Amino acid sequence: MNYFGITAGDPCGVGPEVVLKALRRRPELIGRCVVFGSAPMLDWYRGRLEIETPLRLIDNAAQVQAGCINVVDPYPVPFEEITIGQVSPVGGRCAFLAVRTAIDWALARRIGCVVTAPLNKEAMRKAGYQYAGHTEIFGEFTHGESYAMLLWSESLKVIHATTHVSMREACDLVTGQREYDVIHLAHDTLRKAGYEKPRIAVAGLNAHAGEHGLFGREEIEQIAPAIERCRAEGLEVSGPLPPDTVFLRAHKGEFDLVVAQYHDQGHIPLKLLAFDAGVNVTVGLDVVRTSVDHGTAFDIAGRLIAREDSMLAAIDLGEKLAQ
Known part of the structure; x- marks a missing residue:
């Protein structure tokens, strides 16, 4: 199996555009991929981008044809019913069903990984799907004892102990077992990507990593014991370290990856350094996404x-991890 899947995301957003731009820039990818999404919208962008390669609608892997952009459209909707630039239930349903279908293909081993263009949470909810994002969809419909969101770039790599929850709930979810699991997920992913002995730093949850309990005890009671447990197993892990300096230290090369405790703690430095080239990876599942x-x-x-740029980086990393 040499194919990978790309979901075109919400057809009302930039997803179909960045998918086709990636294929136009790297035409050798066309023969290796199957695109899941709105065929009319993809064809509209194909014309506007002056891509000569034709679209081919398919239902199964046996129909994949060289020299075509092979498209699976799980929710056929006329182009006129899709409003570009607006949040809509149609867009949310198109995006969700594209992801679900791509997951089914990956579980059946018809594709080696799934690369996703962006969807919109509000549009999905308008369509009746109560998921916070891609990570939660993949967590629901694939398999794995634990999973996490990892942001990947050449400048910085960050994995998250918690993601799409309130700050109040995030504090409760920072447990010793979760820290232990996330450190191992980070270590295993870096090993798959070619890092022989990954160097992992763990950020504190509180200011100054708690300052020895003055600003909170999560570091003492939950995070530090998990780090020691991982060290005893031979992993190279440092922390808990003050979150206001650990990302800079990683950016300068002292660490290969940082464990962030909540969504914005990890997203802000990554997007500051690599907004156009960052890749979001769901790790710990039986489907590479x-x-x-x-x-x-x-x-x-x-x-x-x-x-x-980010789509091309996501494709390259997805194929690498799938191997």
């Missing part, structure tokens, strides 16, 4: 100014 690290960008949808 990578994604662009940007949103649907409804404000620029249809204007042909979205950049495909």
Whole structure:
């Protein structure tokens, strides 16, 4: 099996555009991929981007044909029913069903990994799907004892102990077992990517990593014991370290990856350093999933100014991890 899957995301956003721009820039990818999403919208962008390679609608892997952009459209909707640049139930349903279908193909081993373009949480909820994002969808429909969101770039790599929850709930979810699991997920992923002995840093939850209990005891009671447990197993782990300096230290090369305790703690430094080239990876599941690290960008949808760099990076990393 040499194919990988790409979901085109919410058709009202920039997803279809960045998918086709990536294939236009790297035409050798066309023969290795299957695109899941709105065929009419993809064909519209194909014309506007002046891509000569034709679209081919398929239902199964046996129908994949060389020299075509092979598309699976799980929710056929006429182009006129899709409003570019607006949140809509149609867009949410298209995006969700594309992801679900791609997951089924990956579980059946028809594709080696799934690369996802952005979807919109509000649009999904309008369509009746109560998921916080891609990570939670993959967590629901694939298999794995634990999973986590990992942001990957050449400048910085960050894995998250918690993601799409309130700050109050995030504090409760920072437990010793979760820290232990996330450190191992980070270590295993880096090993798959070619790091012989990964160097992992763990950020504290509180200011100054708790300052020896003055600003909170999560570091003492939960995070530090998990780190010691991992060290006893031979992993190279440092922390808990003050979150206001640990990301800079990793960026300068002291660590290969940082464990962030909550969503924005990890996303802010990564997006500051690599907004257009970051990749979002769901690790710990039996399906390899990578994604662009940007949103649907409804404000620029249809204007042909979205950049495909993150999509290309996500494809390259997805194929590497799938091997």
